[in-house]
Amino acid sequence: MWKGDYIFFLESMVMKDFKIRYRNMSLGVFWSLLNPLILMAVMTFVFTVLTPNNTIQYFPLFVLCGLVPYNFFSVAWNSGTVSITNNAGLIKRVPVPREVVPISTVLAACIHLLIQIGLLLAVTLVYGRGINWNWLYLPVVWALAVVFVCGIVLVTSALDVYIRDIRYVVESFVTVLFWSVPIFYYPSAEISQRFSYVFDYNPITALIFALRSILIDGHAPPFSLLAKFALVSLGMFGIGWFVFGRLKSRFFDYL
Amino acid sequence: MNVIEFSQVWKSFHRAAEQQLLRHYIVDLFDGADSNPFYALKDITFKIGEGECVGVVGSNGAGKSTLLSLVTGLAPPNRGEVKVKGRVAALLELGAGFHPDLTGRENVILNASLMGFKRKEAMNLYEPIVDFAEMADFMDEPLRTYSSGMKLRLGFAVAINLNPDVLIIDEILAVGDQAFQAKCTEKILEIKKAGKTILCVSHNGSTIQSLCDRALWLDHGQLMMDGRSSEVVPAYEGRRAASHA
Structure with missing residues (x-):
């Protein structure tokens, strides 16, 4: 069995993911900033200039508060789901602890997330919404989000080994999410009541x-x-931990 | 003390393993999956003690690689029990996890981490690994610029420096030019002399006979013979010659 250093292995995998994504790009990490900024600008244009009956204050900041979490979920979930199948060479040849593979993919996405959070905080300050004590809640809510994504990725990455269609199911689901989570709208009290099951536990x-x-x-x-x-x-x-634990022993046979 | 112990081990692969689309999966569910398993290993029992050097011979498809995947812990057996003690280094893992866009240095560290090195060991062994591979000049170049021989040499250098309790060698002595091969053989003999357990797999009987004292002969998933390599290898080669005639 594998008797290595979990932390060292996890760190190497995270750095590998991060490095190979940016190594051959001249703009490098700036892509992490550019993508949400462009979407923010487009949405602000559509919802405040093209359809000006909008009462939401600080609209660009409002949108960015939705885009940054959504981007993270979408990137981490999609790349995490295919992480086991994409690392088949590793899984078939080295008895490394399998959990580390999807989790390292999520953590690599967290590096982009940190850059985008920096952007979000910068835009907050630009709009004059200063720092307050409640910012201490930020690490808590982000940590919960990362834990959630790790859980869901453990499920879908394991299933993707057995049923390769899972990645497309996830992709479609992520597209639906863009509209079903309130990124560019604010659900009225009546609406959020009616669809409380969609909003409350999401x-x-x-x-x-x-x-x-x-x-x-x-x-x-x-x-x-x-x-x-x-x-x-x-x-x-x-x-996620339970499902992955049940499915991982046969990865070798199915990859 | 036994380092590797197989007792009545069976390992099957189900034949539909290539069909992973949803509709196949559903069809399988209704059919009752695994109605027709293929056994790669059938009722295998053997023990390997500490410091033994054992060869495994058999033609293609005899189950040699499956046997190794059970020893390294990549897959569990369907029936029976596999026990392995200590740190296993398999020279079939050469360059596992290597990525073409990372530099040689980054790849060595990554490879070391997944081969089970601790961080400190990896840092301390980095120089000896590069020296062994004779590639100090290329370590900051991306791996995609390396020749396939260079990649194998680098992978071999990491694996051989892991200082394993059990070393597994899979048809690997064809790495690099003759000088490098000689160096590898020398290193393997050194490990053997140090009293480590070696499991060596090949379809080439003479390699096994020169390196190992004991040999196992696998044929279609069954253990045909287990004994001194000077007896097992001629028997295996006699059988093979007979089947070709």
């Missing part, structure tokens, strides 16, 4: 609401939101 929505309340309103996120968010994230991680 960790991406929870993260977006929490960010807006911390960064734009300067309030702490409501406790009920944090509680549901934590419940879903930790639950998802538990499920």
Whole structure:
């Protein structure tokens, strides 16, 4: 069995992912900044200039609070889902702990996330929404989001080994998410009541609401939101760990 | 003390393993999956003690690679039990995880981490590894600029420096030019002298006979013979010659 150094291995895998993504690009890490900035500009143009009956304040910041979490979920989930199948060479030849492969992919996406969070905080300051004590909630909500993504990626990456269609299911799902989580709109009380099952236990929505309340309103996120968010994230991680543990022993035969 | 122990080990592969599209999967579910398994290993039992140097011979498809995947812990057996003690280094993992866009140095460190080195070991062994591969001048170049021989040499250098308790060699002595091959053989003999356990797999009987004292002969997943390599190898080669005639 494998008796190596988990942390060293995890770190090497994360750095590998990060390096190979940027090595051959002249703009390098700037792509992490450019992509959300462009989307933010386009959406601001569409929703404040083309359709000007918009009452949301600080619209660019409002949109960015949705885009940054969504980008992270979409990149981490998509790349995490194919991580085992893409690393078949590794899985078939070295008895490394399999969990490390999808989790390292998620953590590599976290490096981009950090850059984008930096951008988000910068834009917050530009709009004059200063630093407040509730910023201390930021690491908590981001950590919960990362835990959630690790959980869901453990499930889909393991399933993708057995059923290669899973990656396309995930891709389609991520596209639907763009519209079903409130990135560029604010659900009215009536709507969020009617679709409460869509909004309440959706960790991406929870993260977006929490960010807006911390960064734009300067309030702490409501406790009920944090509680549901934590419940879903930790639950998802538990499920992911269990499912992955059950499926990993036959990866070798199916890759 | 036994380092490797196989007791009544069976390993199957189900034949539909290539069909991973959803519709195949659903069809399989209704058919009752694995109605027709293919056994790569059938009822294998043997023990290898500490310091033994054992060869495994057999023609293509005899189950040699499957046997190695069980020893390295890549796959669990379907039935029976596999016990392995200590750190296993398999020279079939040469360059696992190598990526063409990373430099030689980055690849060595990554490869070392997944071969099971601790961080400190990897840093300390980096120089000896590069020296052994004789590639100090190229370590900051991306791997895609290397020749295939250079990649193999680098992979071999990492694996051989792991200082394993069990060394697994899979048809590997064809790495690099003759001088490098001689160096590899010398290193393997050194490991053997140090009292480490070696498992060497080949379809070439003479390699096995010159390196190993004991040999196992696999044929279509069955253990045909287990004994002194000077007896097993001629038997295997006699059988092979007979089947070709």
